């Protein structure tokens with residue numbers, strides 16, 4: 001690298017460093033300053049859009065020298081000016097060469113947050129193209145490179161909520177807020193419109209760095225900044241704007257405890273559990289058992305079933321046989337016994353569990369609680385157990401994030417043998433749901449494995465930096481008990497998702513999956529976003545990736561096909577997109593991902 005080269009640009013320091021070096025330079029609010037629970041810290045960056053416009057983006061030498069210089073200064077990011085017109089390919093070629101180099105410099109493509117056909121746009125701020133299209137062309141030319149991100153220029157007019165929403169699935173690292181976006185409050189100080197405020201809150205939630213830029217245009221703000229009374233003499237002219245942004249942060253509700261606990265899981269890909277093929281670890285059971293809401297719902301369902309099954313006049317004479325199949329370490333046994341106590345019904349419980357380690361804990365629990373006369377522990381796979389009598393009520397929780405993906409249907413097929421003809425299954429049914437998402441982080445994490453297997457695997461994820469592109473749709477439903485032996489567990493569903501007109505174009509990186517289960521009558525439990533059980537944390541969503549992301553136009557239909565396939569030793573899903581473009585078939589014959597029987 002040529003150390004003698006010094007660009008004519010200004011290095012911009014973070015406020016976090018405590019240095020405000022150049023009057024007139026922008027101010028940076030770094031996520032690390034907002035709160036200790038907001039992750040990520042980018043302390044400095046360089047703007048390659050030189051004020052005198054000498055930077056010719058098709059000049060490879062200039063661009064490379066600029067970036068080499070930024071790298072030499074140990075800056076973490078370079079802000080790239082948006083490509084203009086036909087120079088895009090040349091520009092991207094040059095950026096690709098830089099990205100292939102060894103340095104870890106983050107490159108942020110700077111684009112305005114505009115979408116021209118939005119009704120809300122005024123003529124002056126209308127760009128020739130939707131800036132998402134500019135970003136998309138550029139990242140496609142750079143093959144979704146993980147070091148390439150976006151910096152959004154926020155203008156005084158904002159596009160529609162759907163159009164804004166798609167950016168939250170993209171790798172947006174910074175939002176540059178121009179002083180002319182600010183309104184003036186009754187004290188003559190800067191403030192923002194409600195829509196800008198909620199956008200900024202969204203940026204806070206996604207750890208997007210806020211940069212205040214432009215000239216101080218609020219007379220009161222300038223007076224404050226130039227106040228020579230002592231304390232304010234060093235104040236940066238943009239400081240009142242930054243203070244206002246800081247105030248918006250302070251005003252936010254603190255994250256609920258559970259959300260704080262789950263911060264480390266955000267957008268982190270996990271392999272789904274295989275509770276049938278593998279034995280769960282003690283720690284996994286402990287996590288389940290902390291989820292009080294789940295067991296409260298089960299207790300409510302069992303109570304209702306007991307009241308329906310035993311009229312008041314028979315309560316003291318009739319004993320209900322209840323079997324918890326897949327009892328784990330006993331929380332559903334406890335919930336069932338509490339339901340019996342609450343309703344004044346008599347219960348005889350069988351706790352069936354195939355994990356020998358959990359059975360040991362279960363025995364200890366029964367002894368500790370003095371349940372020996374009521375609870376019989378059965379160490380067996382429910383599919384092979386010969387029950388000594390038939391059950392009135394079968395209670396199970398064998399659900400995965402996608403409902404049937406932990407093989408509840410197959411296990412309950414086995415258990416149904418010992419359920420009375422008119423017996424009750426809790427849950428009585430469950431349905432999986434899907435929706436297309438922009439999820440560039442998840443896509444890049446899958447891609448980093450550089451193999452087919454990871455692109456054909458479903459992942460459990462606490463989705464955060466994700467844009468949901470259409471409402472969820474139901475996929476597969478299973479009902480228990482089955483009324484016919486002929487009913488098989490294979491399923492097929494074609495789904496058509498309509499992309500809203502005001503979203504603009506968007507990238508589909510895959511599908512988010514959820515479930516909703518009816519435990520008994522009106523008692524349900526699930527994670528489908530519109531009906532999700534509040535404060536329940538046993539399940540994150542599931543993510544089905546696409547090998548090649550698919551671009552969808554506003555108002556277009558995304559046609560998706562999903563199969564649930566069953567073999568003698570495994571169950572698996574296959575999926576593909578048929579429109580607007582065909583994807584390859586994912587996971588043919590379960591070659592990459594399956595759940596063992």
Ligand SMILES: C[S@@+](CC[C@H](N)C(=O)[O-])C[C@H]1O[C@@H](n2cnc3c(N)ncnc32)[C@H](O)[C@@H]1O
Nearest residue numbers: 275276288326327328332353354355381382411
């Ligand atoms: C998701 S866990 C739920 C455990 C417990 N009911 C709870 O809520 O904490 C499912 C349990 O079912 C057990 N299981 C899965 N398939 C089974 C089968 N075929 N027979 C017996 N137990 C099974 C697993 O070992 C596991 O303990």
